[in-house]
Amino acid sequence: ALKLKPDFPEAKENFYRVANWLVERWHFLMLNDRRRNQKYQQAIQKAVDSGCSTVLDIGTGTGILSMCAKKAGAAEVTACELSKTMYELACEVVTANGMNGRIKILHMKSLEMEVPKDIARRVSLVVTETVDAGLFGEGIIESLIHRTDISCPHCNKYKPPSQSGRVIPAGATVFGMAVQCLEVRRHHRLCVSEVGGLVMAAAGELHSPVSCGSEDDSTEPYTTERLSRLPGGYTPLTKPFKALDIDFNNVQELEGLCSREVSRLHLPVTGEGLLDALAVWFQLHLDQESSLSTGPEEDTCWEQAIYPVQTLAGDELIVEISCRDAYLRLCSVAVARDGREFRLDDCLDPERPRNSPGPSGGPKPSPNAEAELCSALACLGTDRSPSNGLRDYTMLECAEMALLNNQPYHDSFRMAMAKLISNLKGARSARGQGLEVTPVADPAVGPMDPGPDPFYVLDVSEGFSVLSLMAAGQGQVKAYSSVEKPHHQAVLRRLARANGIPEEALEFWLNQVEDEQSVLQRPSREKLWSAIILDCVETCGLVRQKLMEKATLARCLLEDGGQVFPERIVLYGMLVESDTLLQESAVQGREPTLGFNIAPFINQFTVPVHVFLDLSTLQCRHLSDSVELFVLDLMNTNANYTDRDVKVQASASGRVTAVPFWYQIHLDEEISVSTFSRESHWKQAAVVLHQPLVVRRGDWVQLTVTLRKSSISVAARV
Numbered sequence: 001a002l003k004l005k006p007d008f009p010e011a012k013e014n015f016y017r018v019a020n021w022l023v024e025r026w027h028f029l030m031l032n033d034r035r036r037n038q039k040y041q042q043a044i045q046k047a048v049d050s051g052c053s054t055v056l057d058i059g060t061g062t063g064i065l066s067m068c069a070k071k072a073g074a075a076e077v078t079a080c081e082l083s084k085t086m087y088e089l090a091c092e093v094v095t096a097n098g099m100n101g102r103i104k105i106l107h108m109k110s111l112e113m114e115v116p117k118d119i120a121r122r123v124s125l126v127v128t129e130t131v132d133a134g135l136f137g138e139g140i141i142e143s144l145i146h147r148t149d150i151s152c153p154h155c156n157k158y159k160p161p162s163q164s165g166r167v168i169p170a171g172a173t174v175f176g177m178a179v180q181c182l183e184v185r186r187h188h189r190l191c192v193s194e195v196g197g198l199v200m201a202a203a204g205e206l207h208s209p210v211s212c213g214s215e216d217d218s219t220e221p222y223t224t225e226r227l228s229r230l231p232g233g234y235t236p237l238t239k240p241f242k243a244l245d246i247d248f249n250n251v252q253e254l255e256g257l258c259s260r261e262v263s264r265l266h267l268p269v270t271g272e273g274l275l276d277a278l279a280v281w282f283q284l285h286l287d288q289e290s291s292l293s294t295g296p297e298e299d300t301c302w303e304q305a306i307y308p309v310q311t312l313a314g315d316e317l318i319v320e321i322s323c324r325d326a327y328l329r330l331c332s333v334a335v336a337r338d339g340r341e342f343r344l345d346d347c348l349d350p351e352r353p354r355n356s357p358g359p360s361g362g363p364k365p366s367p368n369a370e371a372e373l374c375s376a377l378a379c380l381g382t383d384r385s386p387s388n389g390l391r392d393y394t395m396l397e398c399a400e401m402a403l404l405n406n407q408p409y410h411d412s413f414r415m416a417m418a419k420l421i422s423n424l425k426g427a428r429s430a431r432g433q434g435l436e437v438t439p440v441a442d443p444a445v446g447p448m449d450p451g452p453d454p455f456y457v458l459d460v461s462e463g464f465s466v467l468s469l470m471a472a473g474q475g476q477v478k479a480y481s482s483v484e485k486p487h488h489q490a491v492l493r494r495l496a497r498a499n500g501i502p503e504e505a506l507e508f509w510l511n512q513v514e515d516e517q518s519v520l521q522r523p524s525r526e527k528l529w530s531a532i533i534l535d536c537v538e539t540c541g542l543v544r545q546k547l548m549e550k551a552t553l554a555r556c557l558l559e560d561g562g563q564v565f566p567e568r569i570v571l572y573g574m575l576v577e578s579d580t581l582l583q584e585s586a587v588q589g590r591e592p593t594l595g596f597n598i599a600p601f602i603n604q605f606t607v608p609v610h611v612f613l614d615l616s617t618l619q620c621r622h623l624s625d626s627v628e629l630f631v632l633d634l635m636n637t638n639a640n641y642t643d644r645d646v647k648v649q650a651s652a653s654g655r656v657t658a659v660p661f662w663y664q665i666h667l668d669e670e671i672s673v674s675t676f677s678r679e680s681h682w683k684q685a686a687v688v689l690h691q692p693l694v695v696r697r698g699d700w701v702q703l704t705v706t707l708r709k710s711s712i713s714v715a716a717r718v
């Protein structure tokens, strides 16, 4: 569609979403990482010079490592790539670099390859970089165990490594460190005891889907973050420790890895604070001489693997390391204090017998110190559901957890809601309404509570939201929640009971209807909605799709004086020079890719809008103040622009490479929240300019801002 009609907005937006999905953003980072490419090239050159003449590139991506091997003089080069998009791209790239027919590219997973069906003979060198932040996440262990069928490891024994099936990288060393990090904590644990006036204790334990200890497969063992770019930074609580050493050339070791029992490390705590996560990174040893690191301190572009945990940091941490089902797993299983070890699950279940004194069998701490530690641990919750299974918990997405922890957002909502309800009460009594009307029970909604006509509030938020319960808590309100997962509804019911909110004041509207459009239908009675709460901005920083359509529909369903929340969102932006954003969005020419012509091919998948940005820590130079880009008025949708020209003055000379943007969400005339505040659970987004714009301090830059179907584009010229 884009080829036919390049600026066809729906196609453009869909393409951006699909492009993001088809080609992962780290392809750009990897290909722009010249040092990484050079190190691989040197290691491959050395291996080919020492006699490895047949090469297999597992997970070729764009084909760059295969082209290195060919250029290094390898006689036969075969590549395999499981992604269809990348496979087709690799074929184009290899042809464009004059190596068509000299590199055999297969669209398949390496595990499916067989000799001689797919590859003529066993290779003498395997090259791969199928690693993720947690090292094993792309299946490199399995791929290398399988390689025994396609490379000749048994030559290992009596032939020098040069002749036998060697692997680049030759191995890896995995490091870890315990950290305190608020940004991780607020995405994985409830950090507040009260949200929008609701006491949260009754919610029970809330967990994010990232948990290493639990057995259920709806969780993932780790998440990934760039520790060096997390808002608020992090505090190391232990020194970096070596977690694992792996020799990729030793097949027996690889096979043993997955079945290896758990190893335990005792880590002295060297910093004060609350343990929020174990951070993990690694050194990839390409060969004996050179290695790549993904550490937080290196100026590497890679993320670290984050294992959220939470215990009070005693003076020693006991961490268990395992590789259950080929994922690296780290769990903090106990805390030692004064030499006594407290396993987390013991503390959560006080009647369980105390385990033996710690390794040093040190002096028994005073009973109250022990009790204090255990009760502190118990209320903190942990990342392990103990073997006794007594403790159950509710799973929230990371974004839902961060939303819950965003207190200013909920307090603002609470004030705006209270103001609206009191205005409507005033208006009703002024009209003398709502007193003499005898409430009629309506079958569609169940028995009416006696008392004056309630105010109806509809929450159409996506995912888990307590806003409907906060509305119900205002009294004389019947709130309809769009929460649809049964265990999420159970949390809201528990919270209602614990906060003295009558059960019948809260309904789960989605239970009865199939989609949101009908949720916004006219309520089954004449009464219209007093308030409708819409979700406007996605966590990634983009305007939610079909927002204006929903707002238009919602507005027709309001009673006089009723309100859509929010009533207006204002989009702000600024001019920045950010090389980082360039590196993550497109391959910058031939230079970083060793002179190979790769950029034009992979850059077909460049997406001009960057999402999930932490603008507060993005390396960039501000080249202007923030400026209002446009207004979305949800109470008067036809007043909205789709194109707007904005002038902004450059406050410094430089190259404008991007326009980051965020929102001020106006709940009513006075109350608003920003999506770019410290507690905001939203990330920011940025438009990366097609061409950097050179500006001099004082220049006026003309921005043409277009919002079509919630996809934003910005053109800039001096």
Ligand SMILES: CCc1ccncc1CNCCCCSC[C@H]1O[C@@H](n2ccc3c(N)ncnc32)[C@H](O)[C@@H]1O
Binding pocket: 026, 030, 058, 059, 060, 061, 080, 081, 082, 083, 086, 108, 109, 110, 111, 129, 130, 131, 132, 133, 138, 139, 143, 284, 292, 293, 294, 302, 303
């Ligand atoms: C310092 C390295 C680093 C550190 C931390 N974070 C990221 C990096 C950078 N490496 C990321 C590569 C990660 C993706 S792997 C690259 C390509 O290989 C493909 N694939 C994966 C497995 C596989 C297989 N068995 N058979 C065939 N193809 C396979 C994927 O489809 C992808 O296109």
